[in-house]
Each structure stands twice: as structure tokens, then as C-alpha cells.
Amino acid sequence: MNVLAISGLSYGFRGPQGEVSVLHGLDLAVAPEEIVIVTGPSGSGKSTLLSLAGLLRRPPPGTVHLFGVDVGTAGEAALGALRGRMRFVFQKSYLVAGLTVLENVIASLVALPETNRRFDDIRARRMLENVGLADKVGAYPHQLSGGQQQRVAVARALVALPELLIVDEPTAALDREAARIVVDQIRLLTQTMGCGVLMTTHDDRIMDVATRRLHLADGRLSQPPGEWHAPC
Template structure:
């Protein structure tokens, strides 16, 4: 079975000429199916840029990045947009649409799938909200939910399209300890049950236990790759 993420010799820079600044240098990374990998490292180490490249949110400059079996080197915008429909995204802030209910927000992740009808979309959204413990809150708008509940809606939205890969950026940053752990454990359990790989960027040491592997980055390079104990000591 092909790895959901295969990165080889990826180098990326912002700016041009004298202003050019390399943020990734010869990065190599693999994420196996169903594996949960946490990317960690100081600010400016390049982990967020790497996440945006894997998420097909930026064009690749150099190297090879295969995501869910598709090579992103030279991919056009339309191709990257199409690939993004097969990836689940969880952001630091939930970024839910305030004028939609929780169920409608989750169903939005299925609207670009022409093979799924309206009733099916809402049914799947409702089922997943039930799975994240929000069965009672499906018709509430984000403004009527707590921070932890909103992030759980975001988790449901990321998972509802049955993606092969979830990319999460500091998903616990806006949550207290209990809510943060609840959200990442929920994410881990649901992803595992579906065989979904997770690549998660975090500074939060409280959630490192969910990872199968920790990848540490510094100055745009991978400086450690292994268990939490092996990488972080």
C-alpha cells in the first residue's frame, strides 16, 4: 500500500534574489497509512510551510512530494484544488462558517463531491457529529458552541469526506488542556478506525502521546525522526 505522504529532497524558499530565504532544505519525510506523525520544532523551522506543501496549498519549487498517490511537482492549480478535496484540514482556529449550523458546516466538506446527494451529505454530517459527541448540537451555530465543541465540529468536517490524510495545524492552541486532549484523542481514534494518516504540527507537549512518530525540524531541515522519547529525549 502506497504511503499517503512521500517527500523527497524538497527545498522551498520565499522571496527572490537578495531577498530569497530558504525555509526548507532537502526535506525527506514519509507518512504511512493510518500513521499519526507530529511535526514539531521552533517557530521558523519550516514545519508550517511543509504542511502547506503537503496540503497542496502552495506550488512545489524543488523536489518531489507525492500525496495520496499524486505527484505535486508541476501540478496545476486545478489539480491541487482537486487533490485538496481528498485531504482533511484542521486549523488552529476552527474557521467554521458562522451563519451555518454545525451539521451544515460539516456537510460543506462534501458539497464539492458531485457523487453525494444533499440528503446523504446531511446524514453523513449528522453521523460524524454524533461520533465526535455532538449529536445534541447538530443544529446549533458555531456561536452557540464552546471552543472545544467548535474544534470537534472542525474535526468532523475534516473527517466526513473520508480523506486518506488529515493535516492539522496547532489544533489545540485555542483550547484548554482538557478540551485539547479530548479533541486530539477523538481525532486519533476516528482516524485510526478509518485508516486515515495524520500529519499534525504542534508546540503543545501535552498531546505528543497521540503520535506514532515525532519528526523534529530546525532551520528547514528534519533533525529528528522517531518516537517521542527518541526525538525529544
């Protein structure tokens, strides 16, 4: 079953000159183990799409299903259960300033009922090792570079072993090495745990991580320009 299934999704915002339509009958499915990269011009609606797929906005009934559940009609308890199965990485890391690096990552596990508290610490440390930050566990976010903060944000998302990972321009502010670590860890999660990934990016350095690429323009997804596919 798809982790994410979107069909006929239309969405707009109310502006001073009335409703501004952003998505027009958009279709998209993400299966386990897939890394779907969405490109598209600034303002084309990429972040809006991710917010609707990621429970940050309520989509119209019947248009967005997460793990088979209709997000548009689900109640709060069902939405809470869905949130436990997915994680985000944004362009900005949004770490909690008053918590150490290790505590920020452990915080991602606290709400999960099935984790064993005794192992949270070791899981978080292992994940921070994976992103090359073993020596920063006791540091506070302001003591880290932007690239290191973003690697903590990735560790925080991946430590929860999400079934769906939603990633919005994760490497825009990163140097090449940090960008590579970020996408390599994401790829590892899909390959080992079957996570599905929906990611937007402009970053040509990381396009190779995609198992599928789509382009958002005029409110719909299509093949990216420059990748011509012969008609069958």
C-alpha cells in the same frame, strides 16, 4: 503506497533582504494509518511544510507527491481531485459564520461526487455526536466556545473520510477535555479508515497520539531531541 512523499524539498520566501530559505532538502513520507507529529521552534517552518504538503502552496516539481501524483507539475483538474481526498484542521476553526454547525459539517461533503446526498445529513450528525456536540447542530459558530468551534472543525474534516489529514497546532487553544476529544477522533479515523495524518503541535498533552515523531530544525526533519536512538 505512501499518502504523502516529500523528497529534497527546499523552499524560501522573498523578503526585503532577499530570499529567506526555510526548508533545505527536507524528506518525509506518511503512510496510511500513521500519525506523524512534527515539533519544532516557532518560525522553523512547520506551517510552511504543511502548506506545501497540503496544496496551499505550489512546491517545486518532483519534491512533493500526494497519492503518487507530483503536486509540483499537476494540472488544475488533478489538483482538484487530490483536494477531495484530503482535509485540514488549523489552530483557528475557520467555520462559516452564516451556517449552522450542522451545515458547516455537511458543506465538507457537498463537493464529494461519491457521497449520497440523502446520507450527508445523517453522516454529519453522527460525526458531531462523536465529538460531543449532538446538542449544538442548530447553533451558529458565534454561539459556541473556542473549544466547541474547534471540535466542529474536526468533525467537518473527518466526516469526509479523508485519506490524508493535515493538522496545524489543533489543540493550542483548547482545554484538556476538548484536546483529548480532538485527538481521539483523529486516531479513530486512522485506525478505522487507514487515514494518514501529518500534524504539528507543541502540546505535550497530545504527543501520545503520534505513531512517529519528528523535529524540524534548520530546514530539515530529524529525531526529536531527548529521544536518543542507539546507532545500529
